[in-house]
Amino acid sequence: MLSDIKIILVETSHPGNIGAVARAMKNMAMHRLALVNPKIFPSAEATARAAGADDILAKAVVYDSLVDALADCQVVIGASARSRTISWPELTPKACAEMIASDVSKPSVGVVFGREHSGLKNEELDLCRYLLRIPSNPEFSSLNIAAAVQIVCYEFFAAQAVVEESRIGDKGESPLATAAQMELFYEHLHQALLDIGFMRPERSNTIMRRLRRIYNRIQLDTKELDILRGILRMAQDHQKS
Known part of the structure; x- marks a missing residue:
């Protein structure tokens, strides 16, 4: 399951955050990192903050647009701390991981994280099937991007141990649309x-x-x-x- 999940960072402004995300991913045995228009990359600061996860950075793919980064994904999940006027189906990291782990079709998954200070725009969330919200203090809900990625990756890592192999009805003969x-x-x-x-x-x-x-x-x-x-x-x- 973990090899089917792509972590996507949109317009990251601080290269150190990219390195910290790479480290968080490697901690949880995840390796697919995509960057959409990062302000600075590659960067010595990103490499330093990766602290041994240089291989994740070396394999990271840089895209010009989020649409391009998501092209091969069948399930797209957007992470956001902000409330939206139009409702998206919302999941906690744990519920999200359990849903993906129990899907026997093993879909290609993209988890999208927005800009450090402003998150994802509504038109970017339009590309997402689910909104992922990390439960936190409502008076101080903004997480550092690497911390948010660490929480989400941990739940995916933990969920792979409790995969359910049963499925009622459709057995996934046709792949999910990308x-x-x-x-x-x-x-x-x-x-x-x-x-x-x-x-x-x-x-x-x-x-x-x-x-x-x-x-x-x-x-x-x-x-x-x-x-x-x-x-x-x-x-x-x-x-x-």
Whole structure:
């Protein structure tokens, strides 16, 4: 399970935090680190703070955008300490780890951590299926990013020992859709809803954000995604005729 989890840091401003995250990951036998537009990397300070986890830094992949970093992920989880006006399905680190550990399809997972001072933007959380919140003192809830990663990685490490192998119904014959496949679906859905006159362009952002919440809750697999896109194509063709 641990090899299927990618820790993703968005626009990290302090290179020492990258090194500390690498150390936290290696403590918990995790090695997939992705960096989206880090301010400074590589860095001697990151290497020093890694304290022996240099191999994690050496294999870290730098991306220009979060969309690119998530392209191969089937389950995307965004970590945030801030409350949001639009609700996402929320998980604690323990519940998140248990959910992933019990999934026999062994999905590729991306766990996204935002900027040190401002976290993730709403449009970045739009790419996430779940919101991960670490229970803490409500009067002082902001954690150092390395501390937050350490807590989350520990729960994943601990959960692998209690994996449940039973699954009712669907046995996971079709793999879960990746983030890249879901983005293509959302683009298709947006265009189809405009084509059939369901929504106006000026209101499309609000409606699409709500629709993302719906589809992100259900964990579509690739076969289900093909069916939905087939329905969209038929609706578009019917509108043209």
